[in-house]
């Protein structure tokens with residue numbers, strides 16, 4: 001049931017092409033439905049160029065031409081979706097376009113096939129509610145480009161069948177992606193909510209003359225982002241403070257609450273909320289393994305440091 005062979009992508013822009021590469025490099029057959037003749041003509045060249053790039057970086061199994069041969073581009077929806085096991089819609093973020101396309105997909109795609117949308121912000125309930133087979137519809141929001149950023153957020157609408165969500169999760173794992181299931185529809189899902197929180201504060205810091213644009217980016221590039229490529233914000237807090245995240249919340253919670261209030265935000269880390277986070281962290285990492293995990297983090301950061309050093313040396317010698 002969780003094996004699949006054929007993927008149909010509707011829309012061959014940035015995300016459609018990038019998803020095609022990811023599915024094809026994992027051995028799947030891909031058809032891209034693209035309505036613009038200009039885009040149809042450009043897509044094969046884009047695919048070849050990116051596959052060669054991935055191959056040169058040692059990130060492609062098999063020859064680029066072999067992987068490229070798994071991808072077809074067509075201006076006809078019906079031939080794109082024939083015999084497909086999964087559809088991922090990647091058309092522009094415009095409600096009417098998505099609504100119309102999903103109505104067409106419903107007519108032409110066998111009812112057991114999941115219909116995903118790469119939508120960044122529009123939830124599935126805003127354009128699938130009227131469909132007779134709406135239980136197979138959900139969001140599969142990737143990072144850009146999905147052939148280099150593995151996260152994909154699966155966001156079911158209230159009417160989406162949980163079994164379909166699980167099946168899609170297995171499909172995306174099968175092609176080397178890292179799916180999470182967002183528990184309910186919220187604007188921006190998780191990826192863009194986190195990104196938005198940082199970006200909103202970054203704008204405030206520049207507005208208030210605290211830091212330049214370059215320096216904000218530097219703090220992320222040489223600080224937060226470096227760490228976040230290895231561990232997330234919860235694990236960071238957990239590993240940065242002896243006693244773990246419970247101690248972190250005790251020591252730094254009040255300062256973070258003051259910073260939030262300065263921005264008109266009032267979301268205190270209540271005892272109950274902290275207890276929930278602590279319980280989840282301790283289930284993943286008992287405190288007696290804390291030291292070992294801190295060492296693991298440092299090993300990971302050392303690998304990154306080595307890579308950055310080599311990269312800087314290569315840049316200097318070119």
Ligand SMILES: NC(=O)c1ccc[n+]([C@@H]2O[C@H](COP(=O)([O-])OP(=O)(O)OC[C@H]3O[C@@H](n4cnc5c(N)ncnc54)[C@H](O)[C@@H]3O)[C@@H](O)[C@H]2O)c1
Nearest residue numbers: 011012013014015034035036090091092093118119120144
């Ligand atoms: N670009 C990103 O960073 C990013 C990241 C994650 C998700 N997304 C989401 O993915 C979706 C696609 O974004 P994109 O950046 O690839 O857009 P894009 O504009 O690059 O590509 C959209 C493509 O869809 C085609 N198209 C338009 N209407 C169509 C139709 N009815 N049928 C078939 N093809 C049609 C267009 O010709 C175009 O080639 C959007 O919902 C977007 O929000 C984008």
